[in-house]
Amino acid sequence: MSSALVPLLRAQDESGLAGLLADDVRFHSPVADYSGRADVAHLFGLIAGVLKDISPVREVTDGPHVTTFIEAVFGDGNLQGVLDQLYDNENRLAEATLLLRPLGVLHRAIAEMGDALRAAPLPSAR
Template sequence: MNDSSVLSAWRSGDGSLSGVLAEDATFSSPVADYEGQPNASHVLGLIAGVLEGVDQTGAWGDEREGVYAFTARVDDREVQGIVREERAETGELTHVTLFLRPYGVLRTAIGRMREALEHSPLPARA
């Protein structure tokens, strides 16, 4: 199993994944679903600015579906997470789901994402 495309992008500081996401991709965050490549790519890119020190700690699955465990930091507090990546036969990501814990750090991350989306709104209407 390969490394997570999402976690690799976040580690690089550019989580947009525009070249990896299918046109009809969906990103399911802990708060909302973002439909379509432009919106999913945009939100995934913003998350790269909220999570620091992303480190993949586990991986399960195959070439069509992978589940990846990771740790990161949000404002100097550790967060643990899971990213689930579903792929089409072509290899493009069709659905990405993010789970984060603990709740207190998740709330901080949600606040930082709200601010990021206020400064950089979604590119496409949902």
């Protein structure tokens, strides 16, 4: 199994992202933890808009666990990271953890995500 999430993020495919997620999906971002299909799909859509050129570098698979090493562009900086994914028996994403570096670029990306969330709040916050 390879990552179904990374190509959808790269393509900014919001409907595909929502369709990939389990109802009770959990997402552990660099800032907070989120749960539920609507909120996580919304966050993934915002992330895909903030980070550009999300590209897989390497992938490690162990049954339903997929760990994808990624690179992305944010503004004039580059980010490297790890996207750890767990898929359920129906090949839906049940849990994901995103780790990113370097810290300076990550701080700027977090600030832009905060702006994006203020402009388009999570469904659970509306």
